[in-house]
Amino acid sequence: HFKTRLSTLNLTPLLSRRSLRYRENENDDLSRSDSDPQIRLSPATAMVPTHRSLSLLSLVPLLLLLSPALASESDHKYQPDESVTLWVNKVGPYNNPQETYNYYSLPFCHASGNPAHKWGGLGEVLGGNELIDSQIEIKFQKNVEKVVICRLDLDEGKVKQFKDAIENSYWFEFFMDDLPLWGFVGELHPDKNSDSNKHVLYTHKSISVQYNKNQIIHASLTPENPKPLEVGKTLDMTYSVKWEPTNVAFARRFDVYLDYPFFEHQIHWFSIFNSFMMVIFLTGLVSMILMRTLRNDYAKYAREDDDLETLERDVSEESGWKLVHGDVFRPPRNLVLLSAVVGTGAQLALLVLLVILLAIVGMLYVGRGAIVTTFILCYAFTSFISGYVSGGMYSRHGGKSWIKSMILTASLFPFMCFGIGFILNTIAIFYGSLAAIPFGTMVVVFVIWAFISFPLALLGTVVGRNWSGAPNNPCRVKTIPRPIPEKKWYLTPSVVSMMGGLLPFGSIFIEMYFVFTSFWNYKVYYVYGFMLLVFLILIIVTVCVTIVGTYFLLNAENYHWQWTSFFSAASTAVYVYLYSIYYYHVKTKMSGFFQTSFYFGYTLMFCLGLGILCGAVGYLGSNLFVRRIYRNIKCD
Template sequence: PTREEKMRSRSSLLVWICLMFAHTKSSQTFTFGESVTLWVNTVGPYHNPQETYPYYSIPICKPESGGELVKMSDRFGSKLEGNDLVESGLNIQYLSSVDSNKVVCKMKLDQVQVKQLTDAVSNHYWYQMYLDDLPMWGMLGEMLVVSGDTERTDDILSDSDQRNPQHDHTHSEERAYLYTHKAFSIAYNDDRIIEVNLTSEHPVPLTPNNEITMTYSIKWVSTSKPFFQRFDRYLDFKFFEHQIHWFAIFNSFMLVVFLCGLVALILMRTLKNDCARYTTEDGDLELDNVVDESGWKLVHGDVFRAPPNLLFFSALVGSGCQIFAVATCVIVFAVLSTVYDTRGTVTSICLAAYALTAPTAGYFSASYYKIHAPEQDEWKKCMILTATLFPGVCTSVLTVLNTIAISYASSAAIPFTSILGVLGIWLFICVPLILLGTILGRYNSFTGDFPCRVNAVVRQIPDTRWYMHPISLGLFGGILPFGAIFIEMYFVFTAFWNYKFYYVYGFMLLAFIILTIVTVCVTITSTYFLLNAEDSRWQWTAFLSGGSTAFYIFLYAIYYFFTKTKMSGFFQTCFYFGYMGLFCVGLSMMCGTIGFKGTSVFIRRLYDIKKD
């Protein structure tokens, strides 16, 4: 191909990427009588957020208007999140109210369909709809306790009534009722839709061969609320901006001050006294010639030795640097923009950031490997391992989850076209950029420029107490970083698993900065104790000290699952722990790299004792 053809192909690829990750907001205007499309999304158990199914997978009749229902050509990120929007077929016209119960369709249910709907109602199935990109939810039905001439509705959010003896009925019977009427209330301001509300009404008992008529009504209400505030009603201000949220940030900030003071104390007092032994009045005493040594000074000949499993460690460091860059880009972008009001936006931004920050992984993994193995020519293995490490873990877990979703016929299953899209992004964008970063890292890294020479013979490590072992220090190191962010984790978990829109990215940015500082301070302290115990195995210890934060977050996720949610079933349990496992793996790589990088600077400063 000619140069012009190559330029056109590259331009086409960039246009395709921009269209795929386009962040568009609904700003559509309408005129009187213009058709407004109502989209139905998914249906599933209220308490199992990921267990979703296509709306028409349940035996609900389709509109009698006829014609094939059209699927929305949705955003790439929205498809990855499991959204499956289909035209509802309801005739909605702008500012045209439907006061009477307009018939959608009629249906007669057989025994199998009644059982299917009864199971759905008893499991508190609800569905989601979209009108002008505004979501609304409705319950499929409700369980009514029938006793004589009385009926009582069970509250799906609380089972306190069921445990209360005063509600017991000797001859009561619980039956499933299906809501047959959808009442839409749409607020408008001039030529734009501001609010949408859905009320499910007219429950009828589910019995075989009983004709059920599905109806709807539409009411248009004028409002003075401006268009830019139309999504505010979905935000839980009282929850996310609660006083405890501010208090947690303040406590974490005080923890940062304490830890920074602790590290400063180590540097200013302990190290000052120790380093004074290496300087004489004539300034001709070198570190390598000291005889009377103790603590961290004894391991100066091994501290800059390459860590075990250098290739794997380099790939971990490179992957951690990339994840850190992705997290920084996404959080900063979310603070400066509005990402919570459009389906799939956060997912799309994460994918775009991961693809564009790929050179970071290649650069840092290759440069670290080159520093410690300048004569070995295994940079290709390092690049391949870096490119496949985290994506390989994600692919393994998501393949299992996708297989489960397909077996359940769930809309949570990632479409094949979306899988090809992700594969194309990794193959044609990530891998070449990682290769570019690897080349830059190989030729821009220094070699052998350490403050101390590395001894030819490895020094024997003395026996120490169990709490000074590298694994113990590593596990202890994750406690304080976890304590600094676990309150923020509660808000993030609640938003993700309990149908809330997370919008306080300023809090997340503060928590992210605090996590970074605390991780570095704790890792430096742990490493200093390790070196004072005459143990030079600090690289993996520093990485484990930071990465173990994810271990405690996973333990908290287990606690959250059993105490803060009502999730049940094999499907939802697999998705919950699968997603949390992936989150913790990525977090461990990132925090481990943060701790290791910060400690590397500390180690270099510690042993870089030279007389001016």
Template sequence: MRWLPALALLGALVCTARADEHSHKYTDGEEVVLWFSTVGPYDNLQESYDFLSLPFCVGTKEVHHRHESLGEALLGVQLVNAGVDIKFKEDVLKTEFCTKEMSRADVNDLREAVQNKYFYQMFVDDLPLGAYVGEAEGDNISFFTHRHFNISYRDDRIIHVKITTGDTLALPEKGTADPVFRVPFTYSVTFTETDEPFENRFNKYLDRDFFEHKIHWFSIANSFMMVLFLFGLVALIMIRTLKRDYARYDSEQGLLDLDRDLADEYGWKQVHGDVFRAPSRLSVLSAFIGTGVQLVVLAISIIVSAMAGDMYLERATILTATIFLYAFTSFLSGYVSAATFSSYSGRNWVRTMFLTAAFWPATVAIVANIVNFAAISIQSTRAIPFGSMVAIIAIWLLVVFPLTFIGYVVGKNFTKLPNFPCRVNPIPRPIPDKIWYTQPAAIIGLAGLFPFASIFIELYFVFQSFWTLRIYYVYGFLFLVFVMLVLVTACVAIVSTYLLLNNEDHRWHWISFLSSGSTALYVFGYSIYYFVTKTKMHGFFQTTWYFGYIGLLCVGLFLLLGTVGHWAADKFVSRIYRNVKID
């Protein structure tokens, strides 16, 4: 215990010695660090390479790599200190900070980079900067050797940083350069005082004309009108159709005649003895529902946190928060999966528990490894470091799996025995032939259209943000769209379930899940359209990256919406059969 004061003092000294970009406060003459990040083609922003993979150089002033967070490492963010001498509020005239000896191969690499519009990124005080490697005019190709930084400040804080490039150096024709020649790289810095407050310093990076366009409000109105329409449809089913059926039952002599009446009726009343039968592949459905509930909670938590805390201000903060929130909500997935499995008297609980704990992490791991091999093949920074892989595996082994197991044990032991309104017949009732549009495949295919129609405009904004340099910040819009997506999905699941039961088909468990989750197929179809018409992406890696992670998004959306739909259908079925209880 006597060492605690000394350790506390050492910790304070260490925190004081850290780069001031962490506190965003500087004293006059204090060092301002310029970080070089990645470089890659502007049209293929996900195809990023280490900055020094091109024949650039850094200064000799304490050059080191920055330790990235887990999210930054997974996104391929690699920061290297530029080694230039920048002091707060001290201008720097044009100064050479390094010299690069270029070979013929270096010149050829630079020519190819300029022709492919290579774009490099930098950071100063966590503010992003970017510039092209060079410029091409016909056969004349040149690259920039000078960078000028205009840094705006207020009091002891940096508000804006602007970069301009200059001093173009013409590159010789490919294969005709001298074996080695020396290229000096220079920089200059100007500090300018501003009255803009520190809280607004990211406003210049936010494309308000794009994200706050009236079309965004139109998407909200479109979703809201669809919610009203589907609510009206559900109300029509619940109030008119079912109420009329119940009134007919009440007019009969009594409950003793109910079996005789049901034998003479058609529709949803006929399947009262099979509607609460355990669904096929109960283990898989339970694992899907448990994972889906966890993803619903995760999505709401991330969106609300982003709304409250402006998480877009820090690199990869959302990804890092998502990983740890998923890990610590694993208890919930285990509990819900066990509750679902036990409610239908499932027996093989060990398999269900392992499936719940492993399905989503295994899906993510498969996609990430496929993309990782593609990244390694081109030596991209998008390749996940081995240390990050070990960290993710450790999180699953030490947090996700134990919490899922604990949640499953609690759910299994505290779930009440099934008490369904209707007795389950020992022999399943045959399912009659139906019209084509009441077939399960047709219901599943058509049901996903309505939720997709409520979000497809917002999808465009999300895709534009993720696949371009735009920063997505309108999380209030996203939250409203998400809420209405959940409501539309629930209504569609109820209508689909009623249509299915009314045609004497009792297989509502999987149909409600699949019909709600089929929205993910429409999202994937839209992603193909977006890839072909809205992007300039090309190449094996870019295509693998795009469709790999879009596919992962769609799997998560399938589980999330499928769970919402199954929950709504379960409540609907329990409600309508409550007055048709058979002794």
């Protein structure tokens, strides 16, 4: 049974594959709320090495010039007997993906000397990676039999740390030529002499490497030779390397990490088809209802009749959206805030579309942290859009506080993310986790925002104010606001807002499962074509639903449609967050304050962005609709 499980680990490139899920079931009753404090790094250690932070500051120009998808291991070509570096990265409990620590936070022994560090890009550091040279001697195409790395002397403290790690199903991650290798620290064996389980530590690392000519194609690691943990014992930590030729091309070497049956399951295709049919039905329904109603309203309202009796009858029967033409273009409450979130949402919509297209073209899932780096840089360079949309909207409604508008547009979303990130970073520093962001990385992100994003947002605001800020309302705004009559409960803005997010959430519900599973369950998301389709469907459904809600609101003679249209679309994020609570309790086995904080903190950050994006799309769609219907009526 033990050999079968080891061979399964060797053949499975991802820890999350089905063959390894015995760890979840077998150790479920042994999982604890948090790791023992002894295996955590001290808060001060979480910021080490400090020169990593300083080196990042000097790399800001390179971060902006180099493609994030480029590999970092030179050209990936080796000569026979050339040294190949094995990098150790991190360890952590299997059920808590974000709770990761430095590999040597566990008392592993290692070769003497000062190991080299590999400084990654911005996204790699933000992802909690710290690569350290293992100093294990590996030569290209040269097999290595069992060789001793070092001798591990077990004392009471080390045994306690290893036992705690094994009970929490700790796994580790190595890298060779930018290829990840995974394995478990140890496992629990049934003890025949007692009811409790015996802790065993894997002391041998069997490394298998496949190569094609002068390039490494695949690398895997199998932990072997389990030894019981007993105080006073000395264990030999060993390794072996086996090289095997393969015909797999270098361009296809990451295919083994992609779970095709999971992502390309028929339910995924069916969900896309189902969402597409919903779009057709919804757009057809909206077009049929609104155009039929509006056509009748246009004919009735535009009719010129000299018959006084007929005219009086028409006026007495007149009700609905036409009666509020003198108030519908009245500036909304908190105009500066609405302009800022609409501008930010427009930028996020363009940003998501751009990142998805880059991921489709450039295979960003290949590089460590490439998606994060691409997102940050694209956000900085698309900040002009947020300023342009916000400035034009603020000017059209007669806004005067331009300094406040500029600063709020440029800093609203980044500072919300910073606030959440600061809390999570404080927790990570307390636990000594690699998830703690080094000070230098914070400075790099701030520099990118301060010297690229912020100026572009200010420039966009000025351009938007001058180019698209002229008032162009189809109807004049009356001096005295019209009183809003009481209506049915389901026509109130709060109900319209909450109901508006149901259909957009339904269109992305299945895709949210795949995205959540990728981020929280060790799977590599690569089906960005699916994501592009779902994103476009989300935009269309959001616009249609918001237009319907706005029409019902105006028909109820309520002209406060601006914020209602925004919240009607933004409520999609509320349903996504509620789904994340369900996913946490049903689909994962996460535990402990650290992982729970990071799960709901990251999800909150994601939902804030999604809500602002959908809200802006809903508002802009409703704005076009409102201008269109009031353009063809007599406003005077």
